[in-house]
Amino acid sequence: MVELKELKENMFRSDEIKDLEIEKGTGIYLYDKEGNQFIDCEAGTFNLSLGYCNKEIVDAVNEQSQKLTHLTSSYLAEPVVRLAKKLIDISPKNLTRATTKVCGGSTANEGAIKLAQYYNKKSEVISFYRSHVGQTIYMQNVSGNSFRKEPFHFPQSDIAHMNYPYCYRCPYNSTYPECQCKCVDEIEEYLNYGSTGNVSSLIIEPIQGNGGNQIPPKEYYKKLKKLCEECHIELIFDEIQTGIGRLGTMFAAQYFDVEPNMITTAKGLGGSGYQIAAILMEEKFNIMESHFHSFTYGSNVLSCTAANKTLEIIDNEEFLKHVREAGNYILERLEKFKDKYSFIGDVRGVGLMIGVEIVKDRETKESDVELTKEIAKRAFQNRLLLRTSLYGLGNVFKIRPSLNITFEECEVMMDKLEKVLDSFVY
DSSP, X not given: OOXXXXXXXXXXXXXXXXXXXXXXXXXXXXXXXTOOEEEETTHHHHTOTTOBTOHHHHHHHHHHHTTOXXXXXXXXXXXXXXXXXXXXXXXXXXXXXXXXXXXXXXXXXXXXXXXXXHHHOOOEEEEETTOOOOSSHHHHHXXXXXXXXXXXXXXXXXXXXXXXXXXXXOTTSOOTTTTOOHHHHHHHHHHHHTSOSOEEEEEEOSSBTTTTOBOOOHHHHHHHXXXXXXXXXXXXXXXXXXXXXXXXXXXXXXHHTOOOSEEEEOGGGGTTTOOOOEEEEOGGGTTSOGGGSOOTTTTOHHHHHHHHHHHHHHSSHHHHHHHHHHHHHHHHHHHHHHHHOTTEEEEEEETTEEEEEEEEETXXXXXXXXXXXXXXXXXXXXXXXXXXXXXGTSSEEEEOOOTTOOHHHHHHHHHHHHHHHHTTOO
């Protein structure tokens, strides 16, 4: 039999494949072929909202697989229709249409931009520095990380990038609330003096995920929504990471109490790793023919079944309350860590979307990327899986476990993390 190490030679970007060979997973735990147990603080890639091999989801998918496994999206199937109705039910009231004819976050975001352009006949898009809104050629261009574009030759016309409300490192050297959200004023300045007057949409992660877990003030979104309305710009919330209970609300839009014109969702919607995505939109966008944006495996019946079971479990106030309380417990522990470790510059989070910023000096706030990498490395050696910001080039490590993590598991996870951080105190 061919060994895994031989197969790795033929894998795409095999240099990035870790030597860890995983044999099984359950809940927040992964097990390698030797039986070693790892705690996954990152819930896969933040997509396992209900953990590895969730029994309720697996059972529902297995049952559906005996009836129908796949169907072209030209036809209707009960799990697909039920999912669309449920997504509308849990979203802000202004969003009355849903489509699942997309395969992932990238194509959902790209589809939302297409829908906006088709509706208002305008072309410009506003995005943000450090944003991660997709991996397709176009969405990689809309994203705000130059290192991901450098090797390629992408045309970048009609895309503008703005400062994200990064309060810990305010680009205007201001402090909230005295700043009165100047970062929205910058967008207005661009609209008045830098754009062609042809801005179609603004796409934003309500909490910036890969960019370092930035959390804007709620007032920011009130002001941003008002500006978009005044300038007839469609506001798109990329809720690929923040949606489906991650913040202790079904969507971040509800946490920030704002109604975007569209919401995109994916990742956690599949519950236990099933590939599914959707665009939620206002009625006015329901005019674009589906052949402009639909994919072979969009609206996959098995994935829709997994999503339905996921929403059945998460759309429950007691469950969402648990997410908020578990997140608060972790944040309280991290605040104590901040007192204990001088290299922790900032701790920020909502629900179970939490980030810890690592610095060389708290006064200067100088980033310490190398230490951040080393923390993740030692965590791995202690069988704790952490992910860092900007694909390992950033100075924030993230804690985003499965939403059904127990309080006991939270305690074990944080005890392990404290042991790792202790190893850096000399």
